[in-house]
Amino acid sequence: MQELHGEKTGNAKKERTPMPEQPAEERRKNFNEVTLGYTKEDALAEASRCLTCKDPKCVEGCPVNVDIPGFIKMVCEENFEGAIERIKATNALPAICGRVCPQETQCEARCVLGKKGQPVAIGRLERFCADYEHEKGVKSPEAMPPTGKKVAVVGSGPAGLTAAADLAKLGHKVTIFESLHKAGGVLSYGIPEFRLPKEIVQQEVEYIEKLGVEVKPNYIIGRIKTLDELCDDFDAVFLGTGAGLPNFMGIEGENFNGVYSANEFLTRVNLMKAYDPEYDTMVRLGKNVVVVGGGNVAMDAARSALRLGAEEVSIVYRRGEDEMPARREEVEHAKEEGITFRLLTNPVRILGDEKFNVTGVECIKMELGEPDKSGRRSPVPVEGSEFLVPADVVVIAIGTSPNPIIFKGSEGLEQNRRGTVVADEETGATSKCGVFAGGDIVTGAATVISAMGAGKKAAKAIDEYLKEK
């Protein structure tokens, strides 16, 4: 490999600028953010790698089409305010996306530099700009004159927050209804502090409130009011209630004490700060923790358990490492921190003692069989390969489905078999007049940026719907 490091010619320094981060040995004992963010020098060095392509492939890879070469050029010019403005034109939550987007399968996957070497670290640059803005103080957003129209947004996750922000900017009066005591959806209750500091989520919520959006926590649609009643009270409704219903495996022993859904475990740890002795929240501190699953949720649960003081944390996943849906960076970080990966392994039974406490997980080895219809080789159990993994805490992170409470007492909202809402891909329009939907409630568990993208499209469609109404 040619050593181009430090060479200015052609803007093509091969190696990307590394992200400063807490050493693994230290960070596995605290809940502080793992990655520390680029310094100005780092950002300038990394930005200078970008070729500002005329036909930028990276932009196509971004679900909200951030003008990547545009903002990176401004970073090179040290015009950070201009850069953040450019990003925010299409992405309302850059501080969050820069941290949690699966860049390696989206924007960075398409970067031309990635063909021969490493792609530009687009996410890190995006985060740098957003953090820069927060440090300087966010400019007060401007909204258009009031239209007199009222829109209800149900759910305050990335889909709801984005839709609310865009609608408020267009002059509509927006109220967000959120069932939990804090806004943010998965950003607040799911993704841990060490990956996405809650202060950042709070700042985004405050930004949206500054736009005149009213956030009503502790307000469950389907319980306090039905969706039908909301339709009567508002000119339009956006549903961004996510996919918050935890799936269990249905195996023996799943109800033993110490067996958690990832949702419960992470909610106790993140939203209710069980790691902070000042909080009353209870959570079982495991010595041997087993987490079942291979996505971001599993990584987050495993790394949280480690930080709570577990001695041995292992991830049990039925496919191989390449099939793991988690962000690459999270898998690497988890490995560095000492999480054990038991791949091609599936739990068959959970064991417990006479006091009903979990004592272990019986697992079976898997091998990849013939490719199925989707072309993926599906794992099949290897007969007689059962073995026992001792555990006093088990976290199940095998996926979630939409929570059906929202449908209680209302009619006419078409759903799929999997419980997701049927909505137009471009507009978010549902089968119910005036009701739009986007994010995980439509797609099933997906990504922050795709939920935001859906919120954005729906806001545009709702605005048009309100003009015609």
Place this chain on the structure above:
Amino acid sequence: MAYRILEKEEIAPSVHRMVIDAPDVAKAAKAGQFIILRIDERGERVPLTIADFESEKGTVTVIYQEMGKTTKQLAKLSAGDSLEDFVGPLGTPADVRKLGTVILVGGGVGVAPIYPQAKAYTNAGNKVISIIGARNKDLLILEDELEKASSELYIATDDGSKGHHGFVTDIMKRILDSGEKVARVVIIGPPIMMKVGAGVAFPYDVEILVSLNAIMVDGTGMCGGCRVTVDGETKFTCVDGPEFDARKVDFVQLMNRLAMYRGEEAKAVENYEDKCKCGLH
């Protein structure tokens, strides 16, 4: 957003009644539902049954017993103070219909959830027989209210200081044995009392419902912490219940799951009481 406490009174030793200003909850509440409250930012989310509600005034009444840290802390609040969070109504409302004769059995603070049900069953045209019990007469609650809301009211105390000397379930059995046609019994109280009560009613041709008090976090079906086994299937108490067919409930599992944090809870109370003693809290 804060929820103001309008009234607060100790109605029996360590049992408190609190009226809270929560118009949205009050408007939507139905018998059999519950709320989850949080005292402050650092508090736990604690579920309590809606013991009464007035939709017009926008108030919700809860009755709670001092058990651990949160309920002890709650006991120290008074009218004029506020709660950080108060969310509800949660759970599937009780299936109140005209059935004929309904027996409502309440033990301890389980008497509190019986009261809105007595009103609802009476309003639906049923003959309501309420049976309430406590360890002794000082611990009895809502006697006058239930007297009014039911056709008949029976009392049992463990020590015989008032009413029947023995258990509520003795009275229930007597009525079931009397040959009176009873369509349904609803038993609410500590899990062991519900288990025993369900066992007593089991041989009779009567529907038996219990209201379960699993440990909860969100109360909306999002965490699965409240799971119970009913008829061999895993159910979420907060959305599928809290009322279930007693014949199908795995009470042993419920009781075991309720013991999940026993060690931690004891420690929390100890720390809290130590702190209180310093006079600063």
